[in-house]
Amino acid sequence: MREELIVSGRMNHLIDPQLNIWHWQIPLYLFLGGLAAGILFFAALFTILGKEKEYPTAVRIAPFLVPFLLILGLLALFIDLNHKLYFWRLYTIIRLQSPMGWGAWTLMIITPLSFVWCALNIKTIFPNWNWKYNWLIDLEAFLRKHVIVISWIILIYSLILGVYTGILFSAFNARPLWNTSILGPLFLTSGLSTAAAVVIMMSKNIHERHKFARIDLMLIGIELFLIVHMFMGFLASAQVQIDAASLFLGGPYTTPFWLFVVTLGLAFPALLEFLEIKGFKMPVFIAPALVLMGGLIFRFVIAYAGQASRWLY
Amino acid sequence: MRYAMAVDTKKCVGCSDCVVACQTENNVPIGFCRDWVVEVTDGTYPQLEIEIRSERCNHCENSPCVRCCPTGASHYAEGGVVLVTPNKCIGCGACIASCPYDARYPHPDGYVDKCTFCLHNRVEKGLDPACVSVCPTKCMYFGDLDDPNSPVSKVLKTRKFKTLIPEAGTNPQLYFLI
Ligand code: SF4
Ligand code: SF4
Numbered sequence: 001m002r003e004e005l006i007v008s009g010r011m012n013h014l015i016d017p018q019l020n021i022w023h024w025q026i027p028l029y030l031f032l033g034g035l036a037a038g039i040l041f042f043a044a045l046f047t048i049l050g051k052e053k054e055y056p057t058a059v060r061i062a063p064f065l066v067p068f069l070l071i072l073g074l075l076a077l078f079i080d081l082n083h084k085l086y087f088w089r090l091y092t093i094i095r096l097q098s099p100m101g102w103g104a105w106t107l108m109i110i111t112p113l114s115f116v117w118c119a120l121n122i123k124t125i126f127p128n129w130n131w132k133y134n135w136l137i138d139l140e141a142f143l144r145k146h147v148i149v150i151s152w153i154i155l156i157y158s159l160i161l162g163v164y165t166g167i168l169f170s171a172f173n174a175r176p177l178w179n180t181s182i183l184g185p186l187f188l189t190s191g192l193s194t195a196a197a198v199v200i201m202m203s204k205n206i207h208e209r210h211k212f213a214r215i216d217l218m219l220i221g222i223e224l225f226l227i228v229h230m231f232m233g234f235l236a237s238a239q240v241q242i243d244a245a246s247l248f249l250g251g252p253y254t255t256p257f258w259l260f261v262v263t264l265g266l267a268f269p270a271l272l273e274f275l276e277i278k279g280f281k282m283p284v285f286i287a288p289a290l291v292l293m294g295g296l297i298f299r300f301v302i303a304y305a306g307q308a309s310r311w312l313y
Numbered sequence: 314m315r316y317a318m319a320v321d322t323k324k325c326v327g328c329s330d331c332v333v334a335c336q337t338e339n340n341v342p343i344g345f346c347r348d349w350v351v352e353v354t355d356g357t358y359p360q361l362e363i364e365i366r367s368e369r370c371n372h373c374e375n376s377p378c379v380r381c382c383p384t385g386a387s388h389y390a391e392g393g394v395v396l397v398t399p400n401k402c403i404g405c406g407a408c409i410a411s412c413p414y415d416a417r418y419p420h421p422d423g424y425v426d427k428c429t430f431c432l433h434n435r436v437e438k439g440l441d442p443a444c445v446s447v448c449p450t451k452c453m454y455f456g457d458l459d460d461p462n463s464p465v466s467k468v469l470k471t472r473k474f475k476t477l478i479p480e481a482g483t484n485p486q487l488y489f490l491i
Contacts, residue, residue, distance in 0.1 A: 095383055
C-alpha cells in the first residue's frame with residue numbers, strides 16, 4: 001500500500017486539493033467558438049458550392065449570430081483572465097506552440113471576417129439598407145466580386161477555429177483526460193453539429209431543414225464514432241489514461257456524460273431528426289435544442305473532468 | 314550553464330524549514346507556497362518504508378508551461394531556470410493546467426507565480442537558493458550541471474537518483490537522491 005501526503009501543508013488556492021483553475025468561462029468560450037466556426041463553415045461551404053439560394057438561412061441569416069457569439073466568447077475568455085490589464089500581451093507576440101496563443105490570433109482574424117460576411121448580406125435582413133458613403137459602396141462591390149476568395153478564407157479559418165476548441169485541451173499532457181488528439185476533430189464535429197442545429201431552428205424552408213437534419217445526423221454519427229474511439233484509446237493506454245477514462249466509466253462524471261451528452265444530446269436528437277426526415281411531424285425545436293444543450297454540457301464535462309485527471313507520482 | 318538541484322531523500326526529515334525560508338525570502342503571499350514537502354509511505358505496518366521529498370518546480374528542460382504560454386511570460390532564463398515575467402502574464406492559467414507537478418499557483422495580484430531557484434535575488438549574487446541554505450540536515454545540493462565541481466554535479470556522480478514523472482517527457486532538473 002502506498003500513501004502520499006503533502007506534510008508541509010499546501011493549500012494553494014485553485015490548485016489544491018484538486019486543480020480548479022478553469023471554471024465556466026473556458027467551456028462556454030469553447031462552445032461559442034465551436035458554434036460560430038460551424039455556422040461560418042456552412043455559410044462559406046454553400047457559397048463555394050453555389051447553393052446560396054437553396055440554403056438561404058445557412059448562408060445569409062445564421063451568420064448574423066456569429067459576431068455576437070464570438071464577442072460573447074471573447075468576453076468569457078477575458079473574464080477568465082486573472083491579469084486582465086495585460087490582455088494586449090496576447091497580441092504582441094506570435095507563439096505557434098501555444099494553442100491559447102494561436103486561438104487568440106485566429107479569433108483576431110475570423111471576427112472581422114464575420115463582420116464582412118454580415119455586411120455583404122445585410123440587405124437580406126434590412127432590404128432598404130444604404131451604405132451612404134461612396135467608398136463603402138465601392139468597398140462592398142469589391143468584396144462582393146471576391147466573395148469566393150473570402151469564402152475560402154472563412155472556410156479554412158472556421159476549420160482552424162473549430163479544431164482549436166479541442167486542441168486547447170488536448171495540448172496538455174499534464175491532464176491525461178485531455179491529452180488525446182481526438183479532442184480536436186471531436187470538438188470540431190460537435191461545433192459543426194451545433195451549427196447545423198441552429199440552422200434547423202432558424203430555417204423556415206423545409207428543404208433546407210431536412211438537408212441540415214441529414215447533415216446533423218451524419219455529424220452525430222461521426223461524434224459517437226469518435227467518442228467510442230476516445231475511450232478505446234484511453235483504455236488501451238497507460239494507467240493514468242485508464243484512470244482518466246474511469247471518471248466516465250463509473251466515476252463522478254458518468255451520469256452527466258452518458259445521460260446528458262451521449263443520450264439526450266446525441267442519440268435522442270438523432271432519432272428525432274431521423275423520424276423527421278422520414279416524414280413524421282416533429283416539433284422543430286426539440287432536436288436542435290437538445291443538440292445545443294448536449295454540446296454545451298459536453299464542453300463543461302470535459303473541462304471539469306480534465307482538471308480532475310492527473311499524473312500520480 | 315544548466316542550474317539544477319538535488320534533494321537527498323535519505324537525509325530529509327520533513328521539517329518544512331525550506332518552505333518557510335522560501336515564503337520569507339520571496340514574499341510568497343500568505344496561504345500559498347512555492348515549495349512543499351511530500352511524505353510517501355509504502356507497505357503495511359510494521360513493514361513500512363518512508364520517503365520524504367522537498368518538492369518545487371522542476372525547472373524542466375522541456376517544459377510544457379513555457380510551450381503553452383501565449384505571451385512568452387513563461388520563459389527559460391539563465392541556466393535553464395523557468396521564470397514568469399509578471400507584466401507579460403495575462404493570467405490565463407494555461408501554464409498551471411500544463412504542469413504535471415502542479416508547481417504553479419495564481420498569485421493574488423493576478424499573474425502566475427512559482428519557484429525561481431532564487432535566481433535574481435540570491436543565485437546571481439553567488440548564494441544558494443533560500444531553501445538550500447536553510448536546510449538543517451543539508452539535504453539539498455544546488456549548482457551548475459555543466460560545472461563538474463558544483464555540489465550538484467558531484468553528488469549526482471556518486472549517488473543513485475531519480476526524477477519525478479520522467480514519463481511525462483518534461484526532463485526535470487530537480488533530482489531526488491535515493
Ligand atoms: S515543474 Fe511545472 S512549472 Fe516547473 S518547469 Fe516543469 S512544467 Fe513548468
Ligand atoms: S498564466 Fe501567464 S505565464 Fe501562464 S500561460 Fe498564461 S500568460 Fe503565460
